[in-house]
Amino acid sequence: MNGTEPALKRMKRLCSVLSHELNNDSGIIQGYVELLRMELGSNSESDYYLDRILQACGRLTDRSRSLESFAETRELMLLSCDLSPLLLEESERHPGVQLSLDDTIRPVAANPDTLRQAIRELLNNATEASPNLPVRVHYAPCGEGMQLVVSNRGECLDPELLDSIFDPYVSTRGKGRGLGLARVHGILSRHHAQFFVDKSPADEIQFHIHFPPAPPDPAW
Numbered sequence: 001m002n003g004t005e006p007a008l009k010r011m012k013r014l015c016s017v018l019s020h021e022l023n024n025d026s027g028i029i030q031g032y033v034e035l036l037r038m039e040l041g042s043n044s045e046s047d048y049y050l051d052r053i054l055q056a057c058g059r060l061t062d063r064s065r066s067l068e069s070f071a072e073t074r075e076l077m078l079l080s081c082d083l084s085p086l087l088l089e090e091s092e093r094h095p096g097v098q099l100s101l102d103d104t105i106r107p108v109a110a111n112p113d114t115l116r117q118a119i120r121e122l123l124n125n126a127t128e129a130s131p132n133l134p135v136r137v138h139y140a141p142c143g144e145g146m147q148l149v150v151s152n153r154g155e156c157l158d159p160e161l162l163d164s165i166f167d168p169y170v171s172t173r174g175k176g177r178g179l180g181l182a183r184v185h186g187i188l189s190r191h192h193a194q195f196f197v198d199k200s201p202a203d204e205i206q207f208h209i210h211f212p213p214a215p216p217d218p219a220w
Helices: 002-040 042-073 083-091 112-129 181-190
Strands: 079-080 097-101 108-110 135-142 144-152 195-200 205-211
Touching: 002 112, 079 097, 083 097, 083 112, 083 135, 097 112, 108 112, 112 135, 112 181, 112 205
Parallel strands: 097 135
Antiparallel strands: 079 108, 135 144, 144 205, 195 205
16 A cells, blocks of 8 residues: 555545646636637627537646645545435435435534535546446445445446546546546545445445544634
């Protein structure tokens, strides 16, 4: 594990630089688009193309945020939280997700607003991989903390891919994808959560996330 840390740090540094460059270029393009709009005035044809450019800039911004989340190293303010309402809300946003909550729910150390992004990305990934099959989500005590397991049967991943699935741009669904799970990696790391991916005996892809227990103080 220690042998991979320098490589991971280099990857995060690269992602941070790329995020900065994407933001700069996107800002320059948007500025010129607005200048062009002022020069051309109201023109339905030119407005159509300028709007398309701005939409592309929006996609660049989304990718930049994903890279930034993966590369982020600052400590989060972690609070004592019951994650079950968040999980219920996010599961309802994704048709086909079957959520089961244990009778015993313990508070964990989390930043709800930031963690919501990771849960949403994870469920997006699982439902895209299993468009016609249910995605099972189980949340239950594990040790002193809580464990979240997201299972789907949509893809038969190469075992070697499981080791790099959280890396930026690693994807099984086409060029230009693969930032979602990199963002999940960054957010979960900042939560001090332990997480891994494996295949179950039933050939399901399972994401395991273990959240540490809530700290004794109101904030970590």
